[in-house]
């Protein structure tokens with residue numbers, strides 16, 4: 160018997176241990192997952208209650224009284240939360256006098272408390288309650304085969320997705336991603352017709368529209384909650400070169416009229432990804448280009464589970480969110496979070512008629528970037 164310890168790739172051979180010790184270690188391993196789930200809930204609270212923000216602003220050691228006072232919350236509850244966070248090694252602690260004091264490390268400030276940082280990671284924790292709520296839908300989905308689309312996660316689910324992807328895009332979309340596509344920045348400066356499919360709350364599209372006033376931008380999504388959020392941000396932006404649509408009200412373009420299509424982290428969520436490749440082929444001009452951004456995945460389960468330390472997280476999120484969305488209609492393709500490796504994207508592009516498929520040199524922890532075109 161072997162055991163992966165805490166998914167860090169540290170594999171222990173337990174065969175020399177007694178059956179009793181093997182059982183104890185296995186139980187420890189399993190309860191480590193529960194510890195992760197509960198601590199993830201506490202991280203959600205730290206974000207939504209502004210506890211991390213307050214600690215990030217303070218930077219120095221602080222007591223539970225200081226933190227509670229700063230955020231206007233009850234000290235006893237804040238103290239217990241701090242104890243969880245310190246025990247989980249999420250925040251630092253030391254004893255000062257006869258009480259504990261706490262602080263965020265520099266790395267923790269970026270990941271937990273600074274929304275402006277490209278490393279800010281609270282988006283997935285923002286939507287943790289909605290993601291876990293999906294557990295109630297799962298028995299029905301497992302029985303019938305039909306899952307739930309993104310709107311099953313409610314309006315806060317859409318905000319969580321927005322907060323998951325926006326920090327990295329804000330730092331890198333204009334400076335690293337666009338320059339990786341030959342001549343694209345110049346083309347957008349001159350004026351081009353851009354369509355973002357699966358636009359979510361519109362973060363990427365609004366950034367592009369702000370940067371390139373001579374271009375026109377259209378976002379499509381099947382999530383009414385995400386579109387409502389996108390419209391709200393659009394109203395606040397004053398931009399006039401952007402529009403958001405639900406494909407049921409305003410179908411995707413069918414004539415070859417679009418210069419540049421983007422899909423960010425959504426093809427693997429679609430019930431009919433193959434049909435979407437055809438739609439994008441149809442809407443692109445002959446010299447148009449498609450920036451396909453999707454999760455880096457290996458070709459097989461074996462490769463994913465051995466090479467990707469986040470594989471269990473990703474397969475779990477897939478069940479609760481991505482694959483559920485991709486199975487949200489009968490006969491959905493059900494690709495899921497790790498379901499669109501480069502080889503599949505490449506062959507689907509070829510089948511749709513695209514003749515060029517290039518992986519772009521953009522460094523991202525979980526995403527791969529592809530430029531796809533007809534010529």
Ligand SMILES: C[S@@+](CC[C@H](N)C(=O)[O-])C[C@H]1O[C@@H](n2cnc3c(N)ncnc32)[C@H](O)[C@@H]1O
Pocket residue numbers: 309310320321324325356357358359360361362363379380381382385406422423424425428429430484
């Ligand atoms: C993981 S989110 C990514 C959202 C956005 N691209 C971003 O980066 O913030 C996936 C999105 O794809 C949308 N989606 C799924 N199937 C779709 C379809 N057939 N057409 C348009 N959008 C779709 C979902 O509603 C969801 O908003």
